[in-house]
Each structure stands twice: as structure tokens, then as C-alpha cells.
Amino acid sequence: MENGPVPVRIFDTTLRDGEQSPGATLNLHEKLEIARQLELLGVDIIEAGFPIASPGDFEAVRRIAREIGPLGKDRPNGPPVIAGLARANKEDIDACWEAVREAPRPRIHVFLATSDIHLQYKLRMTREECLARIREMVAYARRFCEDVEFSPEDAGRTDRDFLMQALTVAVEAGATTLNIPDTVGYTTPEEFGSLFAEIRRRVPGVERVILSAHCHNDLGLATANTLAAIRNGARQVEVTVNGIGERAGNTALEEVVMALHTRRDLFGVRTYIDTTQIYRTSRLVSALTGIPVQPNKAIVGANAFAHEAGIHQDGMLKNPLTYEIMRPETVGVPESRLVLGKHSGRHAFRVRLEQMGYHLSPEAFEEAFRRFKALCDRKKYVTDFDLEALMADFTQSSGQTWRLDTLQVMCGTPAIATATVRLIGPDGEVRLGTGTGNGPVDAAYRAIETALGVQARLLEFNVHAVTPGRDAMGRVFVQAEDPQSGELAGGFGADTDIVVAAAKAYLNALLRLARAPQGARVELSVPVP
Numbered sequence: 001m002e003n004g005p006v007p008v009r010i011f012d013t014t015l016r017d018g019e020q021s022p023g024a025t026l027n028l029h030e031k032l033e034i035a036r037q038l039e040l041l042g043v044d045i046i047e048a049g050f051p052i053a054s055p056g057d058f059e060a061v062r063r064i065a066r067e068i069g070p071l072g073k074d075r076p077n078g079p080p081v082i083a084g085l086a087r088a089n090k091e092d093i094d095a096c097w098e099a100v101r102e103a104p105r106p107r108i109h110v111f112l113a114t115s116d117i118h119l120q121y122k123l124r125m126t127r128e129e130c131l132a133r134i135r136e137m138v139a140y141a142r143r144f145c146e147d148v149e150f151s152p153e154d155a156g157r158t159d160r161d162f163l164m165q166a167l168t169v170a171v172e173a174g175a176t177t178l179n180i181p182d183t184v185g186y187t188t189p190e191e192f193g194s195l196f197a198e199i200r201r202r203v204p205g206v207e208r209v210i211l212s213a214h215c216h217n218d219l220g221l222a223t224a225n226t227l228a229a230i231r232n233g234a235r236q237v238e239v240t241v242n243g244i245g246e247r248a249g250n251t252a253l254e255e256v257v258m259a260l261h262t263r264r265d266l267f268g269v270r271t272y273i274d275t276t277q278i279y280r281t282s283r284l285v286s287a288l289t290g291i292p293v294q295p296n297k298a299i300v301g302a303n304a305f306a307h308e309a310g311i312h313q314d315g316m317l318k319n320p321l322t323y324e325i326m327r328p329e330t331v332g333v334p335e336s337r338l339v340l341g342k343h344s345g346r347h348a349f350r351v352r353l354e355q356m357g358y359h360l361s362p363e364a365f366e367e368a369f370r371r372f373k374a375l376c377d378r379k380k381y382v383t384d385f386d387l388e389a390l391m392a393d394f395t396q397s398s399g400q401t402w403r404l405d406t407l408q409v410m411c412g413t414p415a416i417a418t419a420t421v422r423l424i425g426p427d428g429e430v431r432l433g434t435g436t437g438n439g440p441v442d443a444a445y446r447a448i449e450t451a452l453g454v455q456a457r458l459l460e461f462n463v464h465a466v467t468p469g470r471d472a473m474g475r476v477f478v479q480a481e482d483p484q485s486g487e488l489a490g491g492f493g494a495d496t497d498i499v500v501a502a503a504k505a506y507l508n509a510l511l512r513l514a515r516a517p518q519g520a521r522v523e524l525s526v527p528v529p
Contacts, residue, residue: 005270007077008260009044009236010253011212014285015060016047016085017250018240023459023479023488024289025512031060035068037284038080038241041277042072043253045081045236047109051099052092061099069103077272081147083107088137097144107147109179110137114166115154127162134166135173142174149177151214156182156192164202171205177236178209182225185218185248193228200233212236215251217243222251227259230267241285242293242300254278254299254331262326279332280357287392290490290509292462292477299331302385332357342376356384358391368394378496379471389466389473393494393504401426402452402511407503409440419443421503423451444503454510456480459488463498474498480509489513 015031018024026034031048038046048064049057065082072079082103086092088110100106112123112134119125125133134150141148150170155163167178180199182192192215200206213229213236215222226237243252257273264270282300286293295302349369353360360368371390375382382390402425411417417440423431435446441461449455460479465472476493489512493504 005264005268006235008230008234008269008271009210009212010042010257010271010273011045011047011083011236011238012038012043012240012253013047013214013238013250014038014240014244014253015064016049017238017246018244018285018289019049020246021244021249021289021291023490024244024291025487025489026060026288027512028056028060028063030288032063032067034241034285034288035064036071037277037281039068039071040274041281042075042077042272042274043080044077044272045083045107047083047085047238048100050085052086052095058095058099061096062102065100065103065106069105075272079104081105081107083109083149085109085111086141088112088133090137090140093137093141093144097141101144105147106145107149107177108141108145109149109151110141110175111151111153111181112137113153114163115157116159117157118154131165131169135169138170138173138175146176148175149179149212150175151179151181153181154183155180155195156184156187160195160198164199167199167203168205171203171209176209177212178203178206179212179214179236179238180229180234181214181238182216182222183214185216185222187225188219188221189224189228192225193232196229196232196234210236212238213251214238216245217248217250220248222249223255223259226251226256227267230260230269235269241281242291242297244285244289244291252298254282258299258326258331261330275330276332277357283388283392287492290477290479290492290505290512292464292475295464304328304333342373344376352384352387353391356387356391364394375473375496379473383467385466386473389475389494392475392492393501402431402507404448404500404504404507405430407444407447407500409444409499411440411443417443419447421447421451423448423507440499441502444499445506448503448507448510452510454514455483456510456513457483458506461502463502466494471496474501476501476505478502478505478509480506480513482513487513 019026035046048061051058051061061084069082070079082100084096084100086096086108096108119130138148138150152158152163152166196211211234213226213234215225237256239253239256240250241253243249257271260267260269260271261275279300293300346369349372371394375390402423405424406422409419416436418436420434431451433447433451435443435450437443437446459481462477464475466475473494473496478491479488481488489509491505491509493501495501
């Protein structure tokens, strides 16, 4: 038996619920990369996807089960459990089992709505039919897998007496984890905590299963509700990196983990998370999904460990504990800033990257070093934040079918903005495109569309300076929509020239639309001369 505080299992659903954020579609390579980082982070369970949703999602779950599932055997909590989601029907469960079966520790996660509004309007099902379906499908899943999780969707709005019946049936049918989802972010911490206390009192056999919490952030209460559940007996929490997810998102992994870490005196539990990997994981997920992290985001935001007010600065100089309840290095944010410049060599660059959590192959390192040197020619000093932006741009562009080679823009008053782009694709194929528009960015985007032979609707455009100063790198996040299919995709780009950064971001978004699992309707065609 383990000594010390009781562990709380971290169930990460970034690759399933998190990917449901508009524009956050990930390809197979990107999902595998995030899954590897989640294993390094030390999560207990990786919900790799919804296998029945599409052939691409099935293959991603299968590859994660096969390649990531065996990793981490020497960790205190062992290799990660690889879970797949399934509706309460045999077709979904069959697909889920086929996808996760190669993992050393597979899990089938079955869900069925239990609130009256979902039963009446979505499922067209009576309460009696709902209970019968739970019993049948949980038992069916147990025929394949010893680890079966059951979730009563919209539990937060389910009649409590009926919810207790549904959970009792699930336990009797063989569920090993009972997850309580506040699917629409409706409950308050007092309500959600009392719900877990009531489940522990009223559900027979509950002592044989793990209670789990899955909260959404529609009222901004996801983390508070999750912590309330832990204080009332939840020993698994379902979270996403950066809190991404449908609508207002899910409970943020980093917030729950660091709350438990910082306030051990209050909660008396622990996790197996390597907190020094939190910042690195956050940046990777942000870069690959194209969803920026707001500057004032708890734990991982750019301002989380920044101090500007004179009183705060004075206190920090005397003792950092005056204004910081956790040290930045605890979550992987470098405390000191190693200044790199054009005179730095490969060794110094490699050491700094490794200190920041980046371990590259020889080929990838040479390409990253080339980009670093190009940045140094345009920027006197390169800070850690510059390196984070450079590596995020490098990570997203790796494996792309097309890359931006050159961009030339002419603009001014009263001239019409004109742009010319040169793209290099597979096997060295070159495409040129020109465009005019209402400003340099619009012209560059039209030129890229001409070169690729595609069009998209720009929905969001965000540009941020990575560091202060006139030579700061610009980070651009965009969201684009396929006008025919309605598919959404995000893109990220970084450069000291914000027009170039904007062009990279838009190119990334277009390429994502072209390869989106449900949006392959965008076809790259050779433009007519």
C-alpha cells in the first residue's frame, strides 16, 4: 500500500472533449505528439478520442493505444490508461474496443444522458428504457474490457433519485468508474459537492468504484466545482490542457493540479503529475490547436508570473513569496532569462532548448537552429519567450505539405496593397500567387489562396507581441472557415514581421482545412496561369 495522501487520478480529455473546440481539429501526427507529451506530464488516463466518429479518429485512438499506451512503465502510477468514448450502443462499443484493445491498460468509456430534457427531446426514451440500456451496454462493454467507465450525461440537471438509480444499475452491471458530468456547466460548487456526498451515501457498492468529476465552464465554475467534488470523495477528475473544450471549455488541468499542489494542507490529496511539464504541455496544445492562451490565464498565461506595479516589484525583490504563491519553475516556466543572440553556437542553443523541454531529432534540430539564426539576424537578443514562439511555429509547420518560401508586399497611401507569395510543396514543387487587397495582410491572404487554388472565410485574427520592443516577434492566431462545408480550422504563425507571421498562420489554417477529417472537401488545385 502507498503511504501519504490519497492520489487523485488525472483523466485528460484534451484529445476528445478538447478537440471539440471550434477550429481545434487535430491530425494524426498532432494527436500523437500531444499524447506523448501527456505521458511525459504523467496523466493517469488519456481519453484519446471517439472512435466511432470517423475513420481518422478511430486510427488516432488505435495508434495512441499502440504507441503511447506502453510508455511510462517505470512511473509510480504505471503506463497511462488509454480510453475511448462510446455511446450506449453495441456499434460504438465494438469500435471503441477495437481501437483501444492494444493498449496494456485499455478503458471503454460509455455514456448515456439521464436528464429529463435529454431523455425527452434528444433520445426519445423513457426513464425505464434508459435504465435498461445502461444495464445492457455496461455489461456488454465488460465482456471486452475489465475497465469500464460510465457517465450519465447532464448529471448536473438529472433528478437526483433517478440519478442514484442509474448509477446503481451501472455498478451492478460492472462499471469500475462512475463519472458525474456537469455537461452544461449548470451547477454551483455547493450543489456539485453535495451531489458526490449523496452518491457516496445512497449508491450501493460505490465503495468498489472510483468516483469521477467532469465539469464544463459555462458559468466560470468548472475548477471550483471539480475541487468541491474532490473534497467530497471524487478520486478522478476529467480535465483538458488550457481548459479547451466545447462552448466555454472544460476544467483546466493546470488549475486543478496546481490547486491541489499548492493547497495540500486543505485538500490532503496528491497527483502523479510532473508539474514542471505543465507550461511545455500548454504551449504545445496551444500551437497545435491554434487556440491562444489568454495572457491572464491562471498558471500558464504570459502574465501569470509577471510583475509590473512598483509595490509588487519591490516586494518581489525582497522576497518572491510576497506576491507569488508558487515558483515559476514549479510549472516549467524558466525563472531566469538566458539571452541568446547571433553569436551563440549550436551547443548553447541545444542546451537552452533542452532546459525548456524540447528534445529534437538531429534533422529537426538543424532546421530549428537555422530558423534561430535567421531570427538573430533580425533581433539583437532572443529571449525564452522568443524561443517559445519560434518553437511553436516550428512545431506547427513540421510535416506540412506546403511552406511559405517568400512573401513580397507593396502597400501605402494611396497605393493598392499588392502581394506575391512563393510556396514550396512536396518534392520541391513551386507555386506562385499574387493578390490585391485592403491592406498588406488581406493582399497576402488572397495571394496564398491563389497559389493553393482554395478560398476560405477568415473568422478571427489575433496578433500579439511576444516581448516588448520594436524588434519583438509577432504571434498571430487565425480561425478560418470552409465556405462550402462550414469546417473550421485554426492556424498559428510567428515572425518578427507581423505580415509574414499572419501569412504563416493563414497558410497553416488552409492546410488544416484541406486535411480535416470531416472537411476533406477542400481540394488543393493547380491555379490557372
